[in-house]
Structures are given as structure tokens and as C-alpha cells.
Amino acid sequence: MPIPKCDGRTRALSVDDFRGISISPVISKLFEMTVFERFSNFFETSDHQYGFKKLLGCRDAIYTVRQVTERYITNGSTVNMCTLDLSKAFDRTNHYAHFIKLMQRNLPVQLLTLIEFWFSVSVACVNWKGHFSAFYSLTTGVRQGGVLSPFYLLVLLTAS
Numbered sequence: 001m002p003i004p005k006c007d008g009r010t011r012a013l014s015v016d017d018f019r020g021i022s023i024s025p026v027i028s029k030l031f032e033m034t035v036f037e038r039f040s041n042f043f044e045t046s047d048h049q050y051g052f053k054k055l056l057g058c059r060d061a062i063y064t065v066r067q068v069t070e071r072y073i074t075n076g077s078t079v080n081m082c083t084l085d086l087s088k089a090f091d092r093t094n095h096y097a098h099f100i101k102l103m104q105r106n107l108p109v110q111l112l113t114l115i116e117f118w119f120s121v122s123v124a125c126v127n128w129k130g131h132f133s134a135f136y137s138l139t140t141g142v143r144q145g146g147v148l149s150p151f152y153l154l155v156l157l158t159a160s
Helices: 028-044 060-075 095-104 111-120 149-157
Strands: 002-004 017-018
Touching: 028 149, 095 111, 095 149, 111 149
Parallel strands: none
Antiparallel strands: 002 017
């Protein structure tokens, strides 16, 4: 379902002003919660990863960057930074890259096969004011709102 990012009262809305959301069936969430509880050790990430972790967030990442930067500057060094915009990461990640990263973590073959199947049968449609589009395959990305989706991204972004 498309959700407007702004109220549309100050200007005409365009396609870029909408954010799509996926509504996952409850059974999907239960399945993903079960997989995560049983196999959470395969989805662990670095202590330097702040997103999608309990009690950690942007403020912790900003604090760490500031502390490190201030330390280097205080010691007379130049600090160069590079940032990445991952705003479309949920929509555009490659499924096979996920599978390779999960294989590198020695995920059990049966679970990897199940996740691969799960991705291969994922479909969506657009609901616009009660009118539904035809279903289409989701060949890239992960479901926003999926229990495992943040962990798939973190695994993908973590160096092997």
C-alpha cells in the first residue's frame, strides 16, 4: 500500500513522494520469528553495527563517530569520512548476494534451501484506493517489516 511521505497540501505529489509498504501475513512473521529464534547465531553482527539492535541506534553511532573523530583531531590527524546512503537497500538488494553471505556463515543447507524458496515465491501487488494490480514477483530486495529483513541486510553488509 503506498503511503505518502508528505501531506500534499503544499505541492502536487509525484511518484517519489510515496513509500510502499508490504503487509506480510501473520504466518510469515511467525515463520521468520521461529527461524530467528532457532538460528540467531547465524545472524550475529559486529559490535560496531548499531542499527536494528535493541537499545542501540543513531545516537550511539553518532556518539562513536564524534568520539573517534575528536580523538584523531586532538592528536593532530586529519580525518576523512565516507558515508553510504542505504535508503533503498530494502528494495534493491540482490537475493543471491544474501544466499552467498549466508552460505559463508555455514547456515544449514536445509534452512538455506528454505530461505531461497521463501524468496523465490515472494510476490506483491499494489493496492491503490481499493484497486489491486496484478501480482508480480519480488526478484530483489527484502520485505520491509519482515522479521528477518534487517538481519538479511546486516549480514549482507558485514564483511566476511
